[in-house]
Amino acid sequence: MSNTYSVPVLFVPDLVVLPGMVVPIPLDDGAQATVDAARATESGRLLVAPRLDDRYPTHGAIVSIVQVGRIPGGQQAVVVKGERRAQIGSGTPGHGAALWVEVTEIDEEPVTDEVTELAAEYKKLVLAMLQRREAWQIIDAVNKMTDPSALADTSGYTTWLTDRQKRELLETADIARRLRLLIGWTGEHIAETEVSDKITADVRDGMEKQQKEFLLRQQLAAIRKELGEDEPEGADDLRGRVEAADLPEKVREAALREVGKLERAGDQSPESGWIRTWLDTVLELPWNVTTTDSTDIAGAREILDADHHGLDDVKDRIVEFLAVRARRAERGLQVVGGRGSGAVMVLAGPPGVGKTSLGESIARALGREFVRVALGGVRDEAEIRGHRRTYVGALPGRIVRAIGEAGSMNPVVLLDEIDKVGSDYRGDPAAALLEVLDPAQNHTFRDHYLDFDLDLSDVVFLATANVIENIPSALLDRMELVTIDGYTEDDKIAIARGHLVPRQIEKAALSADEVVIGDDALREVAANFTREPGVRHYERLLAKMLRKVATKLATGGASAPVTIGEDDLKEYLGRPRFTLESAERTEVPGVATGLAVTGMGGDVLYIEATAAGSGDGDGDPRLQLTGQLGDVMKESAQIALSYVRAHASELGVDPVALNRTVHVHVPAGAVPKDGPSAGVTMVTALVSMATGRRVRGDVGMTGEVTLNGRVLPIGGVKQKLLAAQRNGLGTVFIPQRNEPDLDDVPTEILDALEVIPVADVAEIVARALEPATRPESAYPESSARTESSAA
Structure with missing residues (x-):
């Protein structure tokens, strides 16, 4: 049964005392009178109730006085311990200045299975909060608590609950309802704390990074000063470089727009690095640098004949190209930046017939710079058209990079192994090459990285392929097909005499006076040691023979000159690999x-x-x-x-x-x-x-x-x-x-x-x-x- 009696009451602001709590309360004169009145009673207890602005409190806590003394500031205070919940009744007459009220103690309800489960859930939340704050001593105390009501009332110590929420707990006698309220409030607080901690950690990391970068920049500036190096260019310097550069009008406008973005963004903006890289790429391209084509048609043919044996179709096509350009120049019909050469040839043939090296000879005959672009295994369209600048590490495509490497706007660009271009989810590079190799379109080629039109009409494009069937029909339609089918035995002997043997003699550190290879040996190697349309393996066998000659001369096994005939091939190369079968x-x-x-x-x-x-x-x-x-x-x-x-x-x-x-x-x-x-x-x-x-x-x-x-x-x-x-x-x-x-x-x-x-x-x-x-x-x-x- 509930117990009703009269006790002195102490109203305290900004504090809610729940059963089980031990708290100090500062005392003024009125509060001192209440404490004195309570100490004068036989029980020595009083009622502590929150002071409310909007209404009279209905509940409070019966507390016992633990100690009376002074707090560190010197003010008189009392330490009380909450014991029971009590409902406040009417006032009663008392003695002295203390206010007495009639209170009725609220009995605790029996513990049910639901209360036990709720208490266990709340304990997990409390322990999680305490672990985040690393309050290990309090964790041990909470772990030892078994009374659900006492566990719920420990919430009076928490700082994340408001006074209004604590008053609601004080006024709630039902243990299950108290635990439900606490579970909801504590869960919300944990979620808010996690978000707040993440934001705080991000802000702290960002500030530490900025401080670190600032310190490193100051150190870098000091190091540059000691080394006598210049500071990196600012936006003003880049604007000066753009204005001083000899750029086409549209390119200059695009570059100045980017300089303006850099000036508005500032050096600390992440975008500034991308803009600087883009501007450096644009300024490094040879916009107005071109080489003058050779007009010596006979001399160009001599260069082609000296570098390669046979291949008359290719040589005739290059000489025709030169003759037409020479006549256009004589008649004033050469238009820079117009639809120029239209020379897009694909040299198709088996390996080793000289397709790639022919590109270098064509560049020498034309008097142009030469650059090779390997396309074997390329599967990303961005390799041709360039990456968009929204991607990290974006670069211009291989065509633009090849022009930059060549150092002129009219080089000879060899697209090697064009039949081995692949495709996947990143796009089809062969489709991107359609615009590059179409003479009617490549004067307005747009690279995704540069993002403005680039004139490729004066570039001589050559392509090589082994299998024509692997080239997409739309791409092959834009190129002029020149097949190089292979060499006869007589061709191989002539190539060996004019090119392969002198080159391999030089690589073996020999001289023409130290070794002589007979025509019969060259013919036998071509006939029975190799069965290839080209001369790549043929040259490897010649290199093997000359290495053995160099070894003999170095070890004293032979004296110069060493003569290699057909009968000596078994000693140098072993038995013939092929026979007529x-x-x-x-x-x-x-x-x-x-x-x-x-x-x-x-x-x-x-x-x-x-x-x-x-x-x-x-x-x-x-x-x-x-x-x-x-x-x-x-x-x-x-x-x-x-x-x-x-x-x-x-x-x-x-x-x-x-x-x-x-x-x-x-x-x-x-x-x-x-x-x-x-x-x-x-x-x-x-x-x-x-x-x-x-x-x-x-x-x-x-x-x-x-x-x-x-x-x-x-x-x-x-x-x-x-x-x-x-x-x-x-x-x-x-x-x-x-x-x-x-x-x-x-x-x-x-x-x-x-x-x-x-x-x-x-x-x-x-x-x-x-x-x-x-x-x-x-x-x-x-x-x-x-x-x-x-x-």
Whole structure:
């Protein structure tokens, strides 16, 4: 039951005392009288209630007096300890100056499971707050508390609760409701504290960074002063540089706008660094620097001939370009910044034929600066067009950087390996090159970093590629295609004599008096040690020979001059890597020699056919294909088999021989193969297999075939004929419609080969197969086994 009695009351401002709290209270005269009255009673207790401005308080705390004394300031004070909540009733008469009131103590309710759970949740919040403040002693005290009501009343000590919130706790007898209020208020305070702490930490870090930067700048200025170096340019200095620079009008306006931004932003702005970098890039470009083209047409041709053997098509095109520019200059038609040369050539061919080095020779012949831009593996469009200045570390594109490296606005720019440009989520660089390489558009090329038009019309662009098919058709349409298919043995010997041997003699620290390489040795190396269209591996073998010569001379193993002939090659290079194997491969029926073009140039392609089974099938044999063939070659095999079956009697083929499972294989199965030029070779191999007649060992062929036997034209005739000559073939069948392509083939190749244009595949079969040595209808089982062992 509630206990009601009279006690003196002490009203205190700005303080709410809850049960369990021990607090000091300063005393004035009235408060001193109240304390004296309480000490005079038997219980020695009094009521402490908050003083309110808006209403009379309804609740207070019954407290006991712990001590009476003075606080550090000298003022009289009393230390009290809260014991119970009490509801204030009416005033009662007392003694002396103290005010007495009737109070009713409020009993605590029993602890329930809900109260226990709420108390545990509130304790976690309190401990979290205390840990943030590192109040470890208070944490231990809170951890030891088990009474939910006492735990809730410790909130009277908190600083994050207002007096109004504490009065509400004092007036709330229900423990569960008190805990809910405290959980809500404490959670809100923790969230606010986290945000406030983060803001404070950010501000502190920023101030520390600024102070650190200021200190470092002062130290840097002192160091520069001691070293006698100039201070970095300010906005005024940059404005002076821009005004003094010889810039085009639009470029000058853009640069002055950026200088104005820098002046308004100040040196401490993060944007100032980007603007300075942009201005430095613009001022370093050679806006009005150009080189004068050579007008000596004969001299330019001599330079090209001296640097490269052959390649007449490329040399003629450069000489034509020079002749036209010379005539325009004579007639006053040369317009700087207009739609100038229009010379955008792509030099296509296998590796090692001199595409890249030809660009340097063209620049020398023109009298222009030369710069090379490697495009192999480039996948980011920004590499061509430049990065937008909103990105950190933005740079101009490779085209603008190449002009800056060249130091003139009309250099020769070689775009190397343009067929190896990739694309991904960052854009398609090949599409960005469309504007660069289009003579009708590149006078207004816009780099994203510079963000104004740049005139590229006077730049001579050259591109190199190994495989034309890998170049997007839209890009190839904007370029003039010049193919460099490879060199003959005579070409390689001439190149070795004029370029490779002198260069490698110099690299090996030898002289022409110390080593002599015979023509027979050079021809043997070209014929049997290398099988490449270019001269890159050829030069490596020459370097190997000369290194061994240098070693012999250094160790006393030989005396100068050292002569290297054909018989000495085994000592210097080992055994030949290549032999003429066409005759050996075609010794059995079912093997035909085709010609193909790869990224490494022309090459021979052996196609083998065999059959298995009893020959009493239903006339619809299964076709098995191996050799990692592409879809086009698989279809060519289907077409070839259908043609042979449909024209079996005309070709002298016994239909029984085709009732077997036919297996067509192209050796080197680890190498993917595809292309439309193997049809006639497959027909020849199938007819040879079915008739038992061998294919002539000196015969090669190329061409696609239709179901009616027509031979369709193909590409790469020159490269295929060069490969046929390198591999010792004597006769080559080509499609009749490719006969005009023979005009591009060197004379020595046409003299070494019998090139026969054909329109029907039956003509190839008739002339390529050797005469039958046994009845054609009897297909020997041993022949298939022989073919398998040869493969």
